[in-house]
Amino acid sequence: MKEDASLDDLALFLAVAEAGGLSGAARATGASVPTLSRRMTALEAQLGIKLFARGKRGYALSARGRELAGELAELHALRARVRRFALRDSQARVRVTAGQWTSRFIALNIAQVWTPESLWLPEFVASNADADIARREVDIGIRNRRPTQSWLAGRKTIHLRYAPFARAQGIDGFVTLQSAQATTPSERWLRATHPERIVTTANSARLALDLARAGIGQIILPVFAATGYPDLVQSGPDIEALAHDEWLVSHHDARHDPPIRAALDALYQLLCDETLRLTRS
Amino acid sequence: MKEDASLDDLALFLAVAEAGGLSGAARATGASVPTLSRRMTALEAQLGIKLFARGKRGYALSARGRELAGELAELHALRARVRRFALRDSQARVRVTAGQWTSRFIALNIAQVWTPESLWLPEFVASNADADIARREVDIGIRNRRPTQSWLAGRKTIHLRYAPFARAQGIDGFVTLQSAQATTPSERWLRATHPERIVTTANSARLALDLARAGIGQIILPVFAATGYPDLVQSGPDIEALAHDEWLVSHHDARHDPPIRAALDALYQLLCDETLRLTRS
DNA sequence: GCATCTTCTTTCATATTTGAAAATCCTGTT
């Protein structure tokens, strides 16, 4: 061997070895059959090794060919790493902020609208302030009302329903957050309308949910959020005071930035999916 | 990135990264500077990443370029493996048989006459019989007498001296092998001439050596074999009865087979090296 | 300041590689 064999030729050899012939390798790599024929012959000459037994029905790997294929298997991993490396740089992080149940919903279902090849990477950040979107500290907010500032752009998704849920019918009282943490409309509504029915509090929404599922009391949830918990049933009528339209909000100027555009479209599709978000009536 | 980047281009990138510029990489790879310029520009376009900061005095790796170079470092190992793989097939194993001390001497010093690019690979086999060479089961034997059969070819190397060695002057008695294992001339000589001076025995030559070094007794060694043990001194005069010429023996017909020819030449050179084999007088 | 050296980029003629088409050789089906 006078010079190093071309790594591209070695990768083609690996494709031929795995496909069991030139035709399959041509389909897998996009190179033409005649090109593969020539490159394999040249590679054999360069290495000084018979890599194939050429039969009437195509190529069979020689023992030495099989060995070399084993040595080259890691080219797959290397290729994948380079691909990921390149993709990483071309994917923009899009910072998304939403309520706790909505964030959870998105995280659990994002695969419906997002792939590793997407133009954007979701990044969830904590923020409730429209000012953060205006300052470009947040790219997309999912809100419970139409944006009013002129530099924000909004797009309505669906109408959200709220209702009490419990482990079974007939459970009275409510579990809610401690008053220092009651920042959502549903928590505030409960304390404003039925403070005497609060039987216990928790320091996180998830803990409150666990208590409700344990049968301690009811919990007020957006209906879609309860869909993941078959052990909870709607224990009372919808709460019209809490029902609202949901809005996808972004900075007016950022809407045309391709990654943000892509993220807006994907999230809009996901949030409007009536099957995923409205399995209960 | 539409298609996978060429692995050859990635290897060129690595060369540029390591050389710190196109000129150095051109010297290292044999590709021309204009080609490298074009290929790096094309690679950047394909990956969608700025790999270099182009300055007045040449290329500087960007941070991303540095990262990618890190991902690609294993291409060196892969290249080396393919090279070795190709070489392996063109290297013949040459089976060599020699006495224990001579085998050890060759193993420790073979790098003086053998490289991974050599035509042959040394393989040490156990055998004392000239018949094995005749039968082609051994390619090269290192013997203590001239070959007598007509189908064997011999080449004299040097005259070997034998002497007693001990940890210090004044130590009497000898350490030797157990009589069932006394197959070498020195062991047989000792039992024939001074059986009463054997103070202890061991079941291997190496163990016997360790006992001598511990000060238990003297040991009879070829002089060259004692050179690796500065804690041993010659404790008596050379034993003329054991001194002999050393011969490199091979099958008459095999001498012209290139790998065997190469091995014979290399071993001849190594065994005749007076600095390595005769540091004591 | 000027000459020389170094490094990289671009142009252009030449060399090399590619894919479409044709040819060859099987195997399987009717």
Add this chain to the structure above:
DNA sequence: AACAGGATTTTCAAATATGAAAGAAGATGC
């Protein structure tokens, strides 16, 4: 037996890549 399909190799025109030469822009030394 004839035909279709599959796999590979070879030929040839077109496409692509290459290296020599020229040019540009610094940096260095006298």
